[in-house]
Each structure stands twice: as structure tokens, then as C-alpha cells.
Amino acid sequence: MTTSAIPPALGASERGAAEPAVPPGLTARLDGLDRVVRAGTGRLDRPVLDEAGALLDRAGQRLRLSGEHTVVALAGGTGSGKSSLFNAICGLELSPTGMRRPMTSQAHSCVWGLDGAGPLLDWLDIDKRHRYARASALDLERADASLQGLVLIDLPDHDSIQAMHRAEVDRFVTIADLLVWVVDPQKYADAALHRNYIVPFARHTGVTLIVLNQVDRLAPHEIDDCVADLRRLLEAEGLADPRIVTSSAVADDGVHGFRDVLVDSVAARRARSERLTADVDRIAERFTGYRLDADPPTTVDDGRRTDLVQALTDAAGAPAVAEAMESAYELRAADFVGWPLTVLAARLRSDPLRRMRLTELREELRDAFTGPVGAQQGDVDNALQAVTEGITPELPPHWGRSVRDAARSHAAEIPEVLGESLKEALPTFNQVPRWWWLVKTWQYFLVLVAVLSVVWIGLLVAYGVLDAGGDNPNDLVGEAGLIPYVAVLAVCALGMGWLTSSACRNLVALSSAKHGDKMEQHMRQGIERVAKDKVIVPIEDELQTYVRFRQDVDLAAGRTQVIHN
Known part of the structure; x- marks a missing residue:
């Protein structure tokens, strides 16, 4: 569906010029209706959007055409005498009359004042063979000059057996500036x-x-009764204060009342805008069912934001990742601050977990995250549904559905984006803290002391006790009495290594907990960005669209003036 733009001269320069308390003009209302249609496309029912689009097309075209002419269409049923009435107003036998039905098979037009009427008649799609003009010097000298600007059209019968005749009537009913229904006393209640x-x-x-x-077929008192009954019938059908005139094409002065109405309409030159205003009133009323009177939410509140982030955090498995990274941090630290002898023994046991950590840990973990899949996609879907549950009840059904659709607009890509955010949050573990290296150097120094002490004890036993070195052993290896002291040195070295390892493990445990909390916070910040970009922003954009839609519906209905920045 396409809608024609409102003429520039009638659009942007006039919008927002009036104060909010001043009822909006026709151009502002058409602009508002155009925005309503654009906002409703893909959200509201197609038939009402198509009808509004057709009105915008028609209004845009009519406003571009002559405003000096008033299009008046005579419509009626078979035998109502509208063609005779048409001829009586024109003063010429232009439209065929007679007993054969239907006499009028195509629309006939008579124009008072040709200047600018050509494009209008082309738009009305009236055959050029049935176009007549009252614009001669003789006409202008007669009373016809009071009808200057009138385009009078005689239509086929609305109850014709010919479908094309009925279609012609249906077309003019929607485009005529003033619609005249000609009825007769016998069939006015048709x-x-x-x-x-x-x-x-x-x-x-x-x-x-x-x-x-x-x-002319009725007695004077019967005319009043007939008009009263016709008025009662019309008011019962929704016409407020209907305008009714009587006429007779054969009686003297029988069309003066009708002619006076035409003269007034042509002189006022308001029929075009009044017709379009009535059309806008009618279509705008259909859009009021798509809005609620209560002010809608415009944002996602903090509580729902927090719940959404927590649900996505759980769906991404961020707590488990943080816990795994704490363990990996401790395992990585054990290679540096642990007692080397214990580490060596653990490696001799061929720990498979440790073998997995021998490569670059950070890259290994980054490659491990490909985004939540499977059941976690279901968790994402549940999170998206939960965030809209408290919002959609405050919206009309169509807009509630569009908000839910907006929340799910990126549902398929959210798991992968969550996985990417976890990758980005992974720390650079391969940059080892300096104190780890200091502790490792200290531990290996203690190991060296312990090893040298054991070797020293062996030499003391060999040379001091077993006298393997001859008569003159060195005092450092020949004095057996040094064995207890060297043994104490070895034990102290081993003990200090064990104590250092134990103390460092406690420090690493505290450090890894802080590290895990920090990393989980980083992951949560990334998830918050995902939640905002992929869920919150689309929802709030949709809510703002609904807010503007409500304002534009009110504007189109003529209830308020809206200024859009």
C-alpha cells in the first residue's frame, strides 16, 4: 500500500503553527493520518490501513486540483427524477430522461466556469462526450452567474441492474464534495x-x-408529513440534523430551494474541505479502537531490566564460567607458588586436567565459548517473554503483539552475542603476576637448599662416619657432628617451602575469589549491553512509536494539535 504525500504547500509550513488548544486544520489532520498509517503498517489490520491510504491518496489529489470548483453529485434510484432535476438546474436538456430504465448509463457533468475545471474533470474521469459548460456571455448575464464554480454531475441509478452503473455511483460517493440524494415520495425509504x-x-x-x-404529486399537507417521516428515518440511522429540501422539475419555481442550496455551497467554497474533513473523521474513528485512553508505559522499568539481565546471565552460564575461571586461576597459580616437590609429584601422577592447562589458557577458553545453544536458547526465549509480560497488558492487543515481536526481533542472534560477550570478558591469565615469580624463585631456592643439605649429609656420612676420604678429610665433610645441624637445615628448608606454599595458596584463594567476582561483573556488564541493544532499545522504540501513534490518532480525529520535532 502506498499513500500519496500531502502537497508541500499545505504541509510542513503549517504543522505546529497553532497553539495546542486550537483545533487542528485539515492539512494537519491529514498529516497526522499519514503518520498513523505509516506507524500502523505491519502492526494494525490491513483493511483499515488500506482505507486510510486510499483516503490520503484521494485527499492529496483533490487538494492539488481546483479549489474554486465545488463538485456536486446527484445520486438516486430508478425513477427518482434526478436527471430531470439536473436538466432543470442546467436549463438545458443535457441528461436523457424518459420512461425507459435506466436512462443515465454514464455520469454527465455541467460546469459553470471552465477555468481550472479541465484537470478536475479528468480526475473525476468523466467522459469528454458528457462534459457540458455554462460559460457563454449569455449565461453570465443570467442568474447562472451565481453558480459560477459549480460542477454538477448526474450519476447512474444506484439500484441499476448493471454492475458498472452501481460501481460508478460507489466511486462518486467517495469523491464528490457535496453528495445529493434525490428520492421520490414513493421510494424514499428504499x-x-x-x-x-x-x-x-x-x-x-x-x-x-x-x-x-x-x-408535485403530493398535496401540501402530505409534503410536510413526508418530510417529517423522512427526517425521522434519517435521524434514526445516525444523520444528525439532516438537510432536506423539496423540489419538482415540472412545477414553476420547483427547483428554487435546491438551487439556493447550490448557490450557497458554491459561494462558501467550503464543500471540498468539509467533505475531506468528514472523510478524515470517519476513518480516524476506526483508529481509535487501536489506542487506549490510559497513558502507556514509555520505558522498561529498572526492575524488569534487572530481571532480564539476570535471566540472560543465567542463560549464558556466566556464574559457572566465573567459577571455572576461579579454579583455573588457582590451578595456574599452583604452577608458580606451589611447593615444587608437590607439583612434581602431581605431574608424575599424569593429571589430565593439568595437561589441558599447559597451553595458552586464555585462548583455549576463548575458543571454548561459541554461545549458548540448545536448552539455553529456550532460557533466552523465556527471558524475552518475561520482560514483556508486565508491559503488554497496558497496551491494546495489536500493540502488545508488536511489543512482543520487538522484544524477540533479535532472539536468534542473542545466544551468539552472549557468547561473544563472555569471550571478551575473559582475562589475560598468561600475564603472570610478579609476586608469583618471586615466590617461585624462593621455592626453588629452598629446594636447592634442601637438596644441597641432603647431599651434604651424605658426604658427612661417607667421610665423617665411614672414613671414606682417608686420614685428612675436609672439615665440612669430615665432621660427623655436623650431621644434626645440616639435617635441621634441610628440615627447615622443607618446612619453609611447605609453609610458603600453604600461605600462598591461601592468598591465591582470596585473589581468585576477587578475580572471579571481577570477571563475573565484567561478564554482567557485557550482558547488560546485549540486553539493552537487543531487547530494551527495540521495546522502548516500539513504546515510543505507540505514544506518537496515540497523539497522531488524536490529531487526525481533530481532538488536539501535535507538534513533532
């Missing part, structure tokens, strides 16, 4: 007329005229 035309266009009272024709 069900087809009232059901198909009067009731659907009941809001168009201001641009609808009822002509009770052929009153």
Missing part, C-alpha cells in the same frame, strides 16, 4: 439506499443533502 449509502456515511451529514423530488 432499503438499498439506506443500507448501502445513508448508514455507512452517516458522519457525512454536513456534505450530504436529501432532495425529496416530485412533490
